[in-house]
């Protein structure tokens with residue numbers, strides 16, 4: 653990202669009063685002429701919607717999706733609500749949290765975690781590497797569905813996240829998800845984080861099933877981009 657693009661991004665992320673009701677718009681960048689499936693957002697000939705595994709989890713995933721991610725075809729966060737009925741998506745705005753999210757955070761039957769790397773300053777006392785939840789409570793994993801740059805801002809600026817334990821991952825594998833060129837390649841995309849978190853929560857089968865679906869998405873995306881279909 654150039655400096656001017658960076659400033660532009662910050663400008664969009666901090667709408668003035670007249671723009672506070674930001675409504676995400678469909679993806680308008682390169683490839684926008686391609687006819688896409690409304691749900692998986694892949695080109696229609698590689699749509700994966702008929703192959704969505706319906707998974708039951710004892711945990712809940714809440715995505716806080718940066719508004720710029722909402723219509724991005726490369727966004728892998730959207731795979732979660734496709735597979736898990738109890739997954740929720742909230743769109744992140746700079747100025748105010750999603751009301752529904754604040755309401756959900758008041759629930760007494762949950763143990764929420766914000767999933768975030770352990771390598772930034774200022775919150776080391778909140779970091780944990782284990783999911784330890786009382787029997788009566790449901791673990792909730794809050795994922796920042798955004799580029800790494802955006803996620804850092806979201807983490808810092810969202811007051812409602814400041815008291816939550818920070819669940820950090822020590823992934824064994826480096827991301828193979830090369831759809832986006834991030835500045836730090838070692839950071840996992842949202843679906844990869846979810847695969848790891850499910851394993852940490854002891855849901856090995858869900859982790860594998862979801863990982864397979866993510867792999868299908870990944871391969872279908874690449875096939876779509878190359879104007880071809882999956883061979884297997």
Ligand SMILES: [Zn+2]
Pocket residue numbers: 689690691692693694699700701702
């Ligand atoms: Zn589809």
